[in-house]
Amino acid sequence: MTIKIGVIGTGAIGREHIKRIxxxxxxxxxxxxxxxxxxxxNQVSEELVPDAVIYPDDKELIAAENVxxxxxxxWGPAHEQSVLAAIEAGKYVFCEKPLATTAEGCKRIVEAEMRQGKRLVQVGFMRRYDSGYVQLKEAIDSNFIGEPLMIQCAHRNPEVPDSYTTDMAITDTLIHEIDALHWLVDDDYKSVQVVFPKKSKHASEHLQDPQIIMLETNSGITINAEVFVNCKYGYDIQCEVIGEEGIARLPEVSSIVTRKNAKLGTNILMDWKQRFIDAYDKELQAFMDSIKLTGEPAGPTAWDGYIAAVTADACVKAQQSGQRETIALGKKPDFYQNNVTSKV
Amino acid sequence: MTIKIGVIGTGAIGREHIKRIxxxxxxxxxxxxxxxxxxxxNQVSEELVPDAVIYPDDKELIAAENVxxxxxxxWGPAHEQSVLAAIEAGKYVFCEKPLATTAEGCKRIVEAEMRQGKRLVQVGFMRRYDSGYVQLKEAIDSNFIGEPLMIQCAHRNPEVPDSYTTDMAITDTLIHEIDALHWLVDDDYKSVQVVFPKKSKHASEHLQDPQIIMLETNSGITINAEVFVNCKYGYDIQCEVIGEEGIARLPEVSSIVTRKNAKLGTNILMDWKQRFIDAYDKELQAFMDSIKLTGEPAGPTAWDGYIAAVTADACVKAQQSGQRETIALGKKPDFYQNNVTSKV
Amino acid sequence: MTIKIGVIGTGAIGREHIKRIxxxxxxxxxxxxxxxxxxxxNQVSEELVPDAVIYPDDKELIAAENVxxxxxxxWGPAHEQSVLAAIEAGKYVFCEKPLATTAEGCKRIVEAEMRQGKRLVQVGFMRRYDSGYVQLKEAIDSNFIGEPLMIQCAHRNPEVPDSYTTDMAITDTLIHEIDALHWLVDDDYKSVQVVFPKKSKHASEHLQDPQIIMLETNSGITINAEVFVNCKYGYDIQCEVIGEEGIARLPEVSSIVTRKNAKLGTNILMDWKQRFIDAYDKELQAFMDSIKLTGEPAGPTAWDGYIAAVTADACVKAQQSGQRETIALGKKPDFYQNNVTSKV
Amino acid sequence: MTIKIGVIGTGAIGREHIKRIxxxxxxxxxxxxxxxxxxxxNQVSEELVPDAVIYPDDKELIAAENVxxxxxxxWGPAHEQSVLAAIEAGKYVFCEKPLATTAEGCKRIVEAEMRQGKRLVQVGFMRRYDSGYVQLKEAIDSNFIGEPLMIQCAHRNPEVPDSYTTDMAITDTLIHEIDALHWLVDDDYKSVQVVFPKKSKHASEHLQDPQIIMLETNSGITINAEVFVNCKYGYDIQCEVIGEEGIARLPEVSSIVTRKNAKLGTNILMDWKQRFIDAYDKELQAFMDSIKLTGEPAGPTAWDGYIAAVTADACVKAQQSGQRETIALGKKPDFYQNNVTSKV
Incomplete structure (x- = not known):
């Protein structure tokens, strides 16, 4: 059985997904x-999928019978409308982040999906499919390190363009940690505080870089997340969970070990695109496989998209206020309990 | 375009490949x-590929028009006949190791393929597609470590069944190093000597374990390969290339790093099946992709299968003689020069 | 030339120093x-240094002509009096931490030393002599990682006795980081905030454990120091300095690397006494060598002892207030500028 | 109690020992x-030990009552005469390697010492005092890795002067492995074979570099020792012991871990003098301490010096013959059994 997919948006990411599928x-x-x-x-279709039908807009594509x-x-601001239309039409949706640009938009999607009575939406948070994060989650779920008490993580890029602004450290960068960390420890965020360390000379005038975002979860776990997008040395994702009985940490990127010129070491990636390349493949394969197997996508849900939006809003507010800000998610609907994903 | 594939042999490995494809x-x-x-x-077809036609034997399957x-x-002794028949029929072949159980058999396949005038055969040496080996080859090819002088490698299994015999250390175990190492350094083997260290108490009475196989290449590179199939602690593949300017070594298997009970460490695999799981996927994908792209498979050639057979014969002879034995390959036919694979 | 030393306090630490010397x-x-x-x-003297004279109290020992x-x-509360008396007598003092139990006491020592017009006091902050910290300082001073922006560190013990209280996380544990970190980056502390993550079940009822202490320096460096004294898995000191051009991190404790039972790893110490054993030797040797060479001890100064006291006070206040507290050190006297130590 | 020491030979090594003591x-x-x-x-005395008496030759120095x-x-060829004279005089001797330049010379020393009826001689094989080797020996002695079956080791220098010849790979370089390895596994050598891999372009015309020396012990352990003295990248000592239950390996040299320019790594020493600097201190301290404590030095014995000489002779012979050569040590005299050292 082959799932017939329509792609809305054929820019860089859309193209990659088309090639992948x-x-x-x-x-x-x-x-x-x-x-x-x-x-x-037209160009993407011709080049990659000549048999695909080209539709004038998302509405018509969604309406097409064979999709x-x-x-x-x-682009982000267009997501909500497309996702809502697909839900309305009872069609499955794989939506790149953000699910919607506002928490309210995400809420509308959540409600639409609940009205349909079945899960249709998966959000493109690929880290849950990364082999390192999967191992980390297994170590936590199997109680190998005991109850998690703290998380220490870092998201570092060698550099960013001048258009990158202080709030993008949250909405474009930390957003992946926001999703991955609550999934890792199966807990919800309660509050956040942001601290600005000494600024790197490599950061643009209008950008606060690095930043430290301190999240607290409902059960009291303290998360210390560093975002440093002009770190120069490489694209580097670190995550260490400190538990009552021990500690588990993400692996470094797999690399040959070399000895040369008085240095023993491994290679660090410079290009973020390579870091989660396997995870991109796996999230989409899982999307298709779970639909075939259970009739519902098993990955990050619309509710996860909503969590990300509410949390990001609070983080941006904390950047501006310098104060600890509350993260108010409301109760998770039963509809989203026990979703298969969180067991993956 | 989809390549239509017929599978000869639906045991464990055949099933895995059917599921994979x-x-x-x-x-x-x-x-x-x-x-x-x-x-x-019948059972495999019913379970995994109900649309596939079940043929009474390899001849009829190969003859089928849509294959x-x-x-x-x-099983190994049947390979030669199937491969020869497929070549005769002008069909592509992906053949699990061994290509044939004798060097003469491999030679016959090489000659048949040359008569057909185009490359049809790829042998299932998957290590060339392992990310670690690929990085190692890049380090060598880019001259990062200078001219290779020595290789130190190890192939360790936690244990083997009682049916495993001393010569299988070569034909079942070292065979993968035999293929991977000459490819890594783009050189041919010249001679081999085998040394038997103190025997492990975990080895069966009839099995010499561990063994050290010392290969020499035409250009003088010394390869020290340890085979230790009752090492107890894990399935572990090590390979270090010592060059004129530096050293490069395979990565350890990617694992979270834990701190617990006074130990800092990573996990070692116990099951060999997990070690090259990505490489199995990649070798078959590459087989199909290269056929589509160039009309010829780009992976390990029939000549590589022949090299493996001749070298394994000499290694087994060296096990028995205790002497250094010559490996006489003859000149590589022009037909197999510059194959795309070695550039992969 | 041999320096003749009198020891005040022959408990556990005193004995160790006597044996060492x-x-x-x-x-x-x-x-x-x-x-x-x-x-x-009497007992210590008889056992270890039978030729030493036993004095009834610190005053008489200090007054002894050959000392x-x-x-x-x-014990801590007695330090100030002994140190002041030694300074008064113009004698060199190596004082275990704390220099005095209050910031005022430290200030009095600083002033007494300045009145004497020459450096006499070295405080027992041994980390500056640890090979790992020395390498870290070299990496910073040589600008290898560029301007330091953040420090991430951890001080973990497997367990503590029931008598250990929340403030001791500062005064007994973090006190070493307090000294080492401002020395590392050659900067002074400006403020501190303490966060209490979810408490470990292994911590006693009256102990908040773990704790995260966030220090800010005058130049804006953010320090995130975790104290976790019931971490179970080992005694573990971590310190990572994140700079504008790169990152440097303390080495793990030197250990053989083993492969056994599906685990690849190294040993973590369980006993803190082993961690800085070389540093204890080196700090005392340096104390004696620098006196011989320059007439003044070159290690951590009375001013460093004062910094530690003021900073610890602010940290304890921040534990209690939950607020960011100011650290007001006052200007470093010229007398303590350019001391040789900070160049070691 | 202070041991009064006379130094014969005040060149580079002698000076270092004088400074150390x-x-x-x-x-x-x-x-x-x-x-x-x-x-x-004269110059060394004036500079470092002005109170020491300068003697015209080793005989008079040895005869001096206070020595x-x-x-x-x-230099090596003079050792035998000095050591014999010291033994004759009933004085303790710490002798740098080689104990004597010939196996016969070592034998004469062994016999002289046995005639004196007590251990007087310690040979300067410092590796036994290196923290990494000590840990390795503990892992073996505690049976953590089970019965040792193989040892894989390497001794690499960045470069050597033109005066370095092929046999010096044994007598100057491998000599340290020769002592350390039989001590590690508490076994004696039985035979040796030498293989010359492809030669590095950085080696001088008259030098075979690298070399692989394969030693076999009486119990059947196979040792694969690489000597590579123009490896360019650093001074690097590797040793891995493969046992029936697991593997243990020397730690890398303790170094900060850095992230910079797309590389994660540690520093490798370039200068051999730094590698065993602590071990040099410890061997001499142990020499003095054991004499005080037990009346006999507890370090490597004259018999160990004899083992080294006989083994080195066989290795050089194997370099020349290309054949496996026998190492004939004879039975270890009871006099040298159970020496305290091997328990250290």
Whole structure:
């Protein structure tokens, strides 16, 4: 059985997903594409999926009878409308982050999905599929390190363009930790405080870099997350969970070990695209496999998208206030309890 | 474009490949199966590929018009006949090791393929597709460590069944190093000597374990390969290349790093099946992709299968003689020069 | 030339120093001992330094003509009086931490020393002599990692006795980081905030454990120091300095690397006494060597002792208030500028 | 109690030992020096030990009444005569390697010492005092890795002067492994074979570099020792013992871990002098301490010096013959059984 997929947004990320589904993964087929820039849609289709139908907009693509699932890779502000339309049409949606640009938008999606009575949406938080995070979660879930008490993590990029602003440290960068960490410890965020260390000379005038974001969870776990997007030396994702009985830490990126010029060492990636390349493959394969197997996607839910939005809002507020800010999520609907994903 | 594949041999390895092509990889379809045990073929087909046609034997499967490529996963002694028949029929073959059980058999395949005038055969030496080996080869090819002078490697299993015999240390175990190492340094073997260290008490009475196999290449590189198949602690593949300017070594298997009970460490695999799981995927995907792209498989060639057979024969002879034995390969035919694989 | 040393306090630490000077180090001789418990002094003398004179109290020991340097290893509240008396007598003092139990007491010592017009006092902050910290300081001073922006550190003990209280996380444990970190980055502390993560079930009822202490320096460096004294798994000192160009981190304790039972790893110490054993030797040897070479001790100064006291006070206040507290050190007197130590 | 030491040979190594005993260690005093070059002896004495008496030759120094122990650091061919004279005089001797330049010379020393009826001689094999080797020996002796079956080791220097010849790979370089390895596994050597891999372009015309020396012990342990003295990248000592239950390996040299320029790594030493600097201190301290404690030195014995000489001879013979050569040690005299050292 092959899932027939329509892609909304054929920019860089959309193209990657089209190539992935067409050339690498099993069980999916791109049957439809659309883009606000029709010329881009034409070109991508011609180059990668000549058999796909090109639609003038997301509405028509979603309405197409042979489209079973929709992959939303347009720019952020357009996500909500496409996701809502797909839900309305009872079609599966894989939506790149953000699910919507506001918490309210995410809430509307959550409510629409609940009205449909079945899970249709998976959000593109790929870290849950990264082999290192999966091992980390297993170590926690198996109680190998005992009850988690603290998390120490870092998200570092060698550099960012001048257009990168202080709030993007949250909305573009920390957003992945926001999703991955509550999933790791199966807990919800309660409050956040942001501290600005001494600024790097490599950061642009308008950018506070690095930043330390201190999150607290409902059960009291303290999370210390460093975002440092002009660290120069590499793209580096660190995460260490300190528990009552021991500590577990993400592996370094797998690299040959060399001895040369008085140095013993391994290679650090410079390009973020390589870091989670396997995880991108796995999240989409899992999306398709779980739909086939259970009739519902098993990955990060619309509710997870909502958590990310509410938490990011509070983080940005904490950046501005310098104070500890509350994160008020409300109770998780039963609908989203026991979803298969969190067991993956 | 989808490559239509017939599978000869639906035992453990055959099943894995069928699942892989059907559920994980892109661009291939199992259209035919056969097995010496017809009941097994029926069961596998029913369970995994109900649309595939079940043939009574390899000849008929190979003859089937819609079979474009043949995957040989029967027991070793049957390989040669199937591969020769496929070549005769002008069909692509992916053959699990060994290509043939004798050097003469491999030679016959090489000659048959040359007569056909195009590359049809890829041998299932998956290590060339392992990310660690690929990095190691890049380090060598880019001259990062200078001219290779020595290789130190080890192939360790926690244990083996009682049926495992001394010569299987070569034909079942070292065989992977035999292929990977000459590919790594782009050189041919010249001679070999085998030393038996003190025997482990965990080895069966009839098994010499561990063993050290010392290979010499034409250019003078000394390879020290340890085979230790009752090492108890884990499945562990080590390879270190010592060059004129530096050293490069395979990464350890990627694992979270834990601190617990006065120990800082990572996990070692116990099950060999997990070690090269990505490489198995990649070798078959590459087989299909290269056929689509260039009309020829780009992986390990029939000549590589022949090298493995000749070298393994000399190693077994050296086990028995205790002397340094010559490895006489003859000149590599032009036909196998510059194959795309060695550039992968 | 041999420095003649009198030891005040012959408990556990005093004994260790006596053994060290007598059996391991070069150039010092214990000529006098005293202890509030005369019996203990007698026993230690008899056992380790039978030639040493036993004095009834610190005053008489300090007054003894042949005593050139005094080693203060009595209990904390007695330190100030002994150190002041030694300074008054113009004698060198090596004083275990704390220099005095209050910031005012430290200030009095600083002023007494300045009145004497020459450096006489070295405080027992041994980390500056640890090979790992020395390498870390070299990496910073040589600008290898650029300007330091953040420090991430941890001080973990497997367990503590029931008598250990929340403030001791500062005064007994963090006190070593307090000294080492401002020395590392050659900066002064400005403020501190303490956060209490979820409490470990292994901590006693009256103890908040773990704790996170966030210090800010004058130049804006953010220090995140974890104290976790019931971490179970080992005694573990971590310190990572994140700079504008790169990162440097303390080495793990040197250990053989083992492979056994599916684990690859090294040993973590369980006993804190082993961690800085070389540093204890080196700090005392340096004390004696620098006196011989320059007429002044070159290690941590009375001013460093004062910094530790003021900072610890602010940390304890921050534990109680939950607020960010100011650390007001006042200007460093010229007398303590350019001391040789900070160059070591 | 202070041991009064006379030093024979005040070249580079002699000077280091004089400084060590005078400035770093406890319990020894240089009271006498001599050197074949009287001017050098004068200069060293004046500079480092002005109170020491300068003797015209080793005989007179050994005869001096206040000399209790002799430290032999002259050039190799002079060692035997000095050591024999010291034994004759009933004085302790710490002799730098080689104990004597021939196996016969070592045998004469062994016999002289046995005639004296007590251990007087310690040979300067410092590796036994290196913290890493000590840990390795503990892992073996405690049966942590089970019965040792193989040892894989390497001795690498960045470069050597043109005067370094092929046999010096044994007599100057491997000599340390020869002593350390039989001590590690408490076994004796039986035979040796030498293999010459492809030669490095950095080696001089007359030097075979690298070399692989394969030793076999009486119990069947296979040792694979690489000597590579133009490896360019650093001074690097590796040793891994593969046992029936697991593997233990020397630690890398303790170094900060840095992240910079896309590399994660540690520093490798370039200068061999730093590698065993602590071990040099410890061997001499142990020499003095054991004499005080038991009346006999507890370090490597004259018999160990004899083992080294016989084994080195066989290795050089194997270099020349290309064949496996027998190492014939004869039975270890009871006199050298159960020496305290091997328990250290």
């Amino acid at each position: 067409t050339n690498t993964l099993s069980g999916g087929k791109i049957v439809a594409v659309t883009d606000v820039n029709q010329a881009v849609a 079973e699932a929709v992959l939303v890779a347009s | 059907t559920n994980t990889l892109s661009g291939g379809k199992i259209v035919a199966v056969t097995d010496v045990n017809q009941a097994v073929a 474009e490529a043949v995957l040989v996963a029967s | 007598t059996n391991t180090l070069s150039g010092g001789k214990i000529v006098a001992v005293t202890d509030v418990n005369q019996a203990v002094a 050139e340097a005094v080693l203060v290893a009595s | 005078t400035n770093t260690l406890s319990g020894g005093k240089i009271v006498a020096v001599t050197d074949v070059n009287q001017a050098v002896a 209790e122990a002799v430290l032999v650091a002259s």
